[in-house]
Amino acid sequence: MALLLNPPAKVTFMPHLSSRRDFIHLMGGGAVLAATAPLAGCSSDYPAASVAAWQGPGGEPDVRRWALAHALLAPSSHNRQPWRADLREPNAIALHVDRDRTLPMTDPWFRQIMVSQGTFVELLVIALQERGLDPQVQLFPQGEPGEKTLDDRPVARLHWAPGAAPPAKDPLFAQILRRHTAKVAYDTQRAVNPGQVEALKTVLPAGVTFGATLEPARVAALRALCLAAAKVEIGTPRTMMESLRLMRVGPAEIAQHRDGITVMSPFVRAMAALGLFDRTQVPAVGSTGYRGALKRFEEHSLSAMGFVWLNTDQAGARAAGRIRASQVEAGRAYLRLQLKATELGLQVHPMSQANQEFDEMKPWYDQLHQQLNGQSVSERVVQMFCRIGHCADQPHTPRRELATMIRA
Numbered sequence: 001m002a003l004l005l006n007p008p009a010k011v012t013f014m015p016h017l018s019s020r021r022d023f024i025h026l027m028g029g030g031a032v033l034a035a036t037a038p039l040a041g042c043s044s045d046y047p048a049a050s051v052a053a054w055q056g057p058g059g060e061p062d063v064r065r066w067a068l069a070h071a072l073l074a075p076s077s078h079n080r081q082p083w084r085a086d087l088r089e090p091n092a093i094a095l096h097v098d099r100d101r102t103l104p105m106t107d108p109w110f111r112q113i114m115v116s117q118g119t120f121v122e123l124l125v126i127a128l129q130e131r132g133l134d135p136q137v138q139l140f141p142q143g144e145p146g147e148k149t150l151d152d153r154p155v156a157r158l159h160w161a162p163g164a165a166p167p168a169k170d171p172l173f174a175q176i177l178r179r180h181t182a183k184v185a186y187d188t189q190r191a192v193n194p195g196q197v198e199a200l201k202t203v204l205p206a207g208v209t210f211g212a213t214l215e216p217a218r219v220a221a222l223r224a225l226c227l228a229a230a231k232v233e234i235g236t237p238r239t240m241m242e243s244l245r246l247m248r249v250g251p252a253e254i255a256q257h258r259d260g261i262t263v264m265s266p267f268v269r270a271m272a273a274l275g276l277f278d279r280t281q282v283p284a285v286g287s288t289g290y291r292g293a294l295k296r297f298e299e300h301s302l303s304a305m306g307f308v309w310l311n312t313d314q315a316g317a318r319a320a321g322r323i324r325a326s327q328v329e330a331g332r333a334y335l336r337l338q339l340k341a342t343e344l345g346l347q348v349h350p351m352s353q354a355n356q357e358f359d360e361m362k363p364w365y366d367q368l369h370q371q372l373n374g375q376s377v378s379e380r381v382v383q384m385f386c387r388i389g390h391c392a393d394q395p396h397t398p399r400r401e402l403a404t405m406i407r408a
Contacts, residue, residue, distance in 0.1 A: 044264045047255040050398035067127035074123045076116035086407045092159035105242040109148045117155045118331020132166035144324040172339040179342045185299040186389030192306045203340045208333040214306040229354035229364040230297035240282040258398040304387035314381040330383030
């Protein structure tokens with residue numbers, strides 16, 4: 001690799017580089033060409049082992065591991081995959097939070113982590129039904145943690161009676177290996193069919209309410225809210241640093257971690273190889289790195305062709321001591337919504353920034369609830385808020401090995 005005699009300063013975060021010319025300009029001139037040539041034609045595909053789970057478990061003989069191999073494909077916040085499955089009880093699976101995989105800066109009260117438990121539970125139920133088992137789900141069988149705490153008690157216990165009559169299979173099973181979350185700009189020339197939005201409601205369980213809008217003025221206001229909230233997240237040092245620490249750049253890091261925010265851009269990988277991609281400090285407002293991060297959020301926010309959201313009754317859940325259960329139930333509903341969207345050819349991407357509960361986000365958090373529900377969060381809480389639209393299929397994101405999630 002050629003040396004740079006006068007290398008430019010490190011760039012923090014991931015700049016939005018629209019062309020090779022942008023990259024060369026950023027790096028300080030043509031001298032970098034020799035250094036980056038080996039990466040110029042490299043593949044942007046993820047390492048094969050990191051996405052092998054999306055091929056399915058094949059002929060896995062253990063029905064519980066077969067079902068868990070589907071469940072680990074569930075979406076989770078920052079792709080943290082915060083799940084631990086206990087198989088020590090026969091004909092049962094107990095799910096726990098992997099407390100080493102939380103997001104303490106952007107999700108200080110673990111609400112998003114609980115929603116992520118729900119996505120896992122729902123995929124697990126669908127997969128077990130596919131194998132002829134009728135799992136009964138007990139949420140928090142040993143009691144719920146507090147609204148702002150987390151402990152090692154099980155989030156859910158699924159159990160079934162061997163030999164019982166098989167339940168009806170869920171048609172959404174067919175979408176599990178196809179589902180993905182497209183984190184790219186949507187096609188602003190292609191409108192969302194209102195019939196598709198109506199169809200999403202048909203697969204949702206009771207207890208979680210659905211909201212949606214395709215109305216242009218309302219969509220424009222929510223686009224602006226998404227972008228304003230994104231500016232808060234990337235402009236708050238500790239929340240931005242949380243994302244930086246979870247960034248996996250290039251095949252080696254992706255293969256090692258199989259989680260987090262994956263980056264396979266040859267340009268960013270070249271910067272990292274040259275020691276010019278700094279993940280130890282947040283980008284200053286107005287810097288190249290900051291503008292790059294903002295550009296990505298602009299693409300997501302301003303290309304939203306509509307929005308959908310899921311609510312739960314916060315006042316009722318609090319009175320019943322079921323705040324955590326309502327979060328898990330929202331995750332189960334979201335997983336079903338996204339599988340249905342996959343069947344319909346519709347993209348659904350969570351826009352989680354305004355719905356985060358760290359202090360600096362509170363004005364936008366409150367505004368989100370007012371704009372969507374006309375009520376405060378103490379009455380009804382928005383558990384999931386997502387943009388919808390259309391784009392080309394995107395790659396599946398890496399998944400950890402099943403063995404790392406199992407206690408047998």
